[in-house]
Amino acid sequence: MSSRPPGLERRIRAELEARIRDGSWPPGHRIPTEAALMAEYGCARMTVHKAITALASAGLVTRNKRAGTLVAKPPVVTAVLEIPDIAALxxxxxxxxxxxxxxxxxxxxxxxxxxxxALAPHGEVLALTGAHLAGGEPFGLESRIINLATAPEARDRDFTVEAPGSWLLHHAPWTDARHRITAVAAEATQARRLGVARGGACLQIERWTWRAGAGVTFVRQLFPGDRYDLVAEFSPPGAT
Structure with missing residues (x-):
């Protein structure tokens, strides 16, 4: 096998990345083996290995000794100060x-x-717990209370089809919100439901919303640390 031509490693990486980004290879797709790629590009194993390593470093693929190299599931990215609709994301x-x-x-x-x-001093609430799934796999857990004095229509919703967060965004508008974000270790039941190891690193988001001073909902959501990115963009005071 001849040594790799200059730039071939970059070409292999770029072409594989293009297949991932345009959806030809969706998340979970097993990419061709190194041997198959060697034959396709007529190059040495090290050239292919370096190209795939670069894709792994960029978070585009994951390696598994049994399953092979799979297209990674990209983490959900949302702004820290937004209240996202997980279903839409x-x-x-x-x-x-x-x-x-x-x-x-x-x-x-x-x-x-x-x-x-912190939501309200007293009253009746609808308390819900549930799991968010993406592609049939666990994505996150949540426990939520909805203040029935502020959102009385929630009393008659069973939330077996529509997630409560999605429903609230459309039916119980808010004017003020508070977030608290912490890193926690998954407890046994949480780990089992999320499909992670007990004690695995998770991102916990607690959120309160109010409408004109009246509490709407409090939710505590838990996500495996590799499945959710929080991003904020901002400028220094006085910047234009």
């Missing part, structure tokens, strides 16, 4: 979204719970 990645309701209960607000008390 996943659909934008051309993946099928599903919300799986795990529990539903109408109960009094627990004023002794600081997170709930």
């Amino acid at each position: 996943i659909a934008a990645r051309s993946e099928v979204y599903e919300f799986r309701l795990l529990s539903r209960e109408i109960r009094p607000l627990r004023a002794e719970d600081g997170a709930e008390a």
Whole structure:
């Protein structure tokens, strides 16, 4: 086998990347083996290996000894100060979204719970827990309370089809919001539902929303650390 021509490694990487980015190879697709790519490009194994390593470093592919090299599932990216519609974000990645309701209960607000008390001092809430799925695989978990004094229509929603967050964005507009973002380790039940190792690194987002001073909802969402990116763009004071 001849040594690689100048630039061939970059060409292989660029052509493989193009197939990934234009959707020819969707997330989860197994790319050709190094041997197959050697034959396709007429080059040495090291040339192909370096091209694939570069794709892995860029987060475009993942390597698995048993499954081979697969097209990576890109993390969802959202602005820190936005309240995203997870269903829409996943659909934008051309993946099928599903919300799986795990529990539903109408109960009094627990004023002794600081997170709930920050939403409202008292009242009746709809308490929900559920899982977000992307392409049939776990994407995130959430536990949520909805203040029925502010969003009374939620009382009659079962949320077995539409995710509560999506419904709220369209039916219970908010004027103020607060985020709290922390890194946490997955507990046993959380790890099982998310398909990660117990103690695995996760991103926890807590969010409160109000409308004209009245609490709308409090939600605590948990995502595996490699599946969600938070991004903020800003300028220094006085910048134009």
